Amino acid sequence: MANSNQSAFQFELQQLKKFAAEIQKQKEGLEAVPPYRGEDLAEQALEASRERSRRNLDVSEKEPYFGRLDFRESGDEEPVPLYIGKAGVSESESGHAMIMDWRAPAASLFYSYSGGEEEAWYMAPEGMVEGEIYLKRNVAVRNGTLQRVVDTYSKGSSQSGAADEFLLYRLGEKKDNRLKDIVSTIQAEQNEMIRAPRDTALIIQGAAGSGKTTVALHRLAYLIYEYRENMLAEHMIIFAPNTMFLDYISNVLPELGVGHIKQTTFAEWAAARLGGVLTFKPRNWEKWFVPGPFRSAQETDAPWKLKGSISFMQAIEEALIHYTEDLLPSADFSPWQGKVLKNETIRNWFNDEFTGYAPVKKKELTAEKIKRWIKTELDKEWDKKARQDNKKSAAQKLRAYLKTWRSLEEADVYAEMLKVSEVRAVLTDEVADAALAMLKKREADHEDLAPLVHIRIVLNGLQRGERFHHIVIDEAQDFSPYEMAVLQKLALKNSFTILGDLAQGIYAGIRSWEEIFPIFKEGRYEYKILSKSYRSTMEIIEFANSILLSAFVPPAPAVPVFRSGEPAEAVHVPASEKEPYILKWVEKERSKKTESLAIICRTESDAEKLWTGLKSQIGSLSLVRDGQRGYSGGVTIIPVYLAKGLEFDAVLIVDADAENYQLNQADAKLLYVGCTRALHTLAAVYSGTPSPLLKKEEGKGK
Numbered sequence: 115m116a117n118s119n120q121s122a123f124q125f126e127l128q129q130l131k132k133f134a135a136e137i138q139k140q141k142e143g144l145e146a147v148p149p150y151r152g153e154d155l156a157e158q159a160l161e162a163s164r165e166r167s168r169r170n171l172d173v174s175e176k177e178p179y180f181g182r183l184d185f186r187e188s189g190d191e192e193p194v195p196l197y198i199g200k201a202g203v204s205e206s207e208s209g210h211a212m213i214m215d216w217r218a219p220a221a222s223l224f225y226s227y228s229g230g231e232e233e234a235w236y237m238a239p240e241g242m243v244e245g246e247i248y249l250k251r252n253v254a255v256r257n258g259t260l261q262r263v264v265d266t267y268s269k270g271s272s273q274s275g276a277a278d279e280f281l282l283y284r285l286g287e288k289k290d291n292r293l294k295d296i297v298s299t300i301q302a303e304q305n306e307m308i309r310a311p312r313d314t315a316l317i318i319q320g321a322a323g324s325g326k327t328t329v330a331l332h333r334l335a336y337l338i339y340e341y342r343e344n345m346l347a348e349h350m351i352i353f354a355p356n357t358m359f360l361d362y363i364s365n366v367l368p369e370l371g372v373g374h375i376k377q378t379t380f381a382e383w384a385a386a387r388l389g390g391v392l393t394f395k396p397r398n399w400e401k402w403f404v405p406g407p408f409r410s411a412q413e414t415d416a417p418w419k420l421k422g423s424i425s426f427m428q429a430i431e432e433a434l435i436h437y438t439e440d441l442l443p444s445a446d447f448s449p450w451q452g453k454v455l456k457n458e459t460i461r462n463w464f465n466d467e468f469t470g471y472a473p474v475k476k477k478e479l480t481a482e483k484i485k486r487w488i489k490t491e492l493d494k495e496w497d498k499k500a501r502q503d504n505k506k507s508a509a510q511k512l513r514a515y516l517k518t519w520r521s522l523e524e525a526d527v528y529a530e531m532l533k534v535s536e537v538r539a540v541l542t543d544e545v546a547d548a549a550l551a552m553l554k555k556r557e558a559d560h561e562d563l564a565p566l567v568h569i570r571i572v573l574n575g576l577q578r579g580e581r582f583h584h585i586v587i588d589e590a591q592d593f594s595p596y597e598m599a600v601l602q603k604l605a606l607k608n609s610f611t612i613l614g615d616l617a618q619g620i621y622a623g624i625r626s627w628e629e630i631f632p633i634f635k636e637g638r639y640e641y642k643i644l645s646k647s648y649r650s651t652m653e654i655i656e657f658a659n660s661i662l663l664s665a666f667v668p669p670a671p672a673v674p675v676f677r678s679g680e681p682a683e684a685v686h687v688p689a690s691e692k693e694p695y696i697l698k699w700v701e702k703e704r705s706k707k708t709e710s711l712a713i714i715c716r717t718e719s720d721a722e723k724l725w726t727g728l729k730s731q732i733g734s735l736s737l738v739r740d741g742q743r744g745y746s747g748g749v750t751i752i753p754v755y756l757a758k759g760l761e762f763d764a765v766l767i768v769d770a771d772a773e774n775y776q777l778n779q780a781d782a783k784l785l786y787v788g789c790t791r792a793l794h795t796l797a798a799v800y801s802g803t804p805s806p807l808l809k810k811e812e813g814k815g816k
């Protein structure tokens with residue numbers, strides 16, 4: 115076996131040399147062509163294509179491929195080796211594909227084929243292609259050097275089945291401060307989601323570390339490749355929970371050769387869309403996450419739940435119909451003494467003639483029509499002076515008349531909606547009045563953003579090109595159904611990837627995916643589950659799962675891949691020993707060449723206090739605060755809610771005591787989020803009484 119491994123390595127070494135020489139030749143060929151900067155459109159298109167090739171070749175030079183698949187198509191005599199890489203490369207002389215792009219139809223087999231005697235097939239544009247696989251090989255190349263060759267399937271060989279070995283090798287690597295692409299180890303269930311048809315909203319419930327974010331980013335790269343004619347990066351958008359998370363994921367798309375996809379948070383996007391009509395009060399997260407009675411109220415019918423509901427949206431939609439049908443005053447319009455345009459006529463124009471247009475446009479068109487009527491009436495006047503006087507009067511009167519129409523400004527309309535009894539019935543008078551009081555001061559809360567954007571869309575309609583070709587909503591459990599429904603109005607062909615984990619729902623979001631199914635029409639969404647967790651070791655996942663079980667948090671717990679590490683433990687440390695313990699822990703982890711360490715606190719003020727005490731004792735210790743745009747890796751102190759979505763080689767949860775993490779679902783989710791950030795090492799320390807959410811058997815540090 116050792117020999118066959120060696121010969122495979124030697125063979126791939128020779129292959130790599132051949133590929134590298136061809137890539138080098140093509141690079142030199144392209145470099146010899148001076149970049150075109152002129153005005154000729156055909157030349158510009160050629161230059162753009164050359165630029166793409168240059169970029170692809172740069173990627174291919176360092177890592178030309180990561181896999182090889184020997185496939186014999188039914189009817190052919192011999193299998194053909196297909197090398198699969200991040201970018202496709204064709205032979206310059208023959209034009210034949212030399213390296214296949216991982217997104218190409220045939221490359222799908224590399225991810226979906228799990229060995230055995232099963233039939234191998236893939237869908238090509240011309241239809242189904244069947245055949246047989248002879249070899250599936252992982253080939254790790256770093257910076258042009260061959261590092262590892264692992265056969266995960268070889269026809270007729272007992273050696274097959276090493277698929278997990280390569281995955282485990284990858285998962286065991288240390289991580290810095292950025293998420294990475296996973297093209298070489300995409301798993302079959304992830305592959306299915308990445309390649310799901312574009313016209314269906316894909317809703318994924320995925321356990322912590324199951325690769326949701328990663329799958330979403332790879333899906334974008336796939337859609338851009340597969341539907342290159344009509345799905346453009348510039349018309350795609352990613353919604354993520356905060357700006358630091360956006361920074362954390364910012365490397366993956368460029369690594370996959372994709373640029374220009376807008377990445378934002380819902381609040382940032384909505385506020386920009388509303389263009390400064392109101393001042394938005396950001397939610398006070400410190401208050402939100404401080405342990406105590408305020409937290410226990412979060413699961414109930416708090417204002418954010420009511421304002422985020424679909425019933426509220428439906429009540430607004432209904433009330434808007436009545437409001438916009440009745441925009442006109444009941445009086446006739448008189449442009450000058452003795453001349454009258456009947457109210458009924460104007461209503462007919464508005465309601466019948468311009469039906470199908472959005473209210474703002476309808477008002478504009480009706481005003482134009484009135485102007486044309488005025489002109490006709492003016493032309494009937496022969497006396498020049500009288501005509502001039504009438505013209506002046508008409509202009510003033512029309513301006514005044516249009517002001518008597520009901521307002522079409524979002525904030526005014528929202529205020530009107532909040533006075534409608536059916537809307538108030540959904541919200542309660544107290545919540546509606548509180549929102550009205552804020553609007554009076556030209557202020558609004560975070561949860562008013564969705565209704566305001568909704569109202570704007572209804573009033574203005576959507577212009578051509580305003581819809582997104584694809585929308586990704588990450589950490590979707592923290593979105594309200596209303597926010598999601600607003601985005602649904604903006605997605606072309608229902609093209610969505612919605613990902614989240616209900617067990618990590620720590621903000622005021624949804625509690626069950628069923629809450630959002632009605633947003634999508636029957637048959638226009640697909641619900642999938644990812645339960646395997648790739649991030650953490652078995653010990654960490656078991657430790658984290660037991661927290662959820664203690665508080666009966668659904669859904670089903672994460673299933674770890676078979677990667678074992680150090681025990682994850684809860685350790686009692688007297689308060690006076692806390693800082694020395696942390697210092698020792700950091701030292702120990704650093705000695706393992708760990709790249710990213712997180713010390714996770716309950717709140718931002720706890721984090722700040724700890725950082726102040728430790729910063730002179732730990733070199734390059736950083737503190738993450740709310741609103742921060744990025745984090746630099748190394749040793750970080752971070753409040754638990756800001757750690758969501760991120761990952762670290764080693765995690766230390768501090769103050770994991772009964773007061774900070776109480777026996778309720780909200781606290782269990784928070785602690786679960788903290789623990790599942792760890793890849794390789796996890797410990798939770800407490801002074802006094804341990805959190806009842808922690809596993810009963812305690813660690814050694816007592």
Ligand SMILES: Nc1ncnc2c1ncn2[C@@H]1O[C@H](COP(=O)(O)OP(=O)(O)OP(=O)(O)O)[C@@H](O)[C@H]1O
Pocket residue numbers: 281284285293294295296299300301304320321322323324325326327328329615618648649758759760761790
């Ligand atoms: N197929 C895979 N091969 C290698 N690594 C993988 C694979 N799938 C996921 N991972 C790794 O697992 C980790 C978790 O991925 P990701 O952050 O996308 O998960 P998530 O489900 O969004 O997590 P969470 O909800 O906990 O934030 C990342 O380090 C990612 O690279």
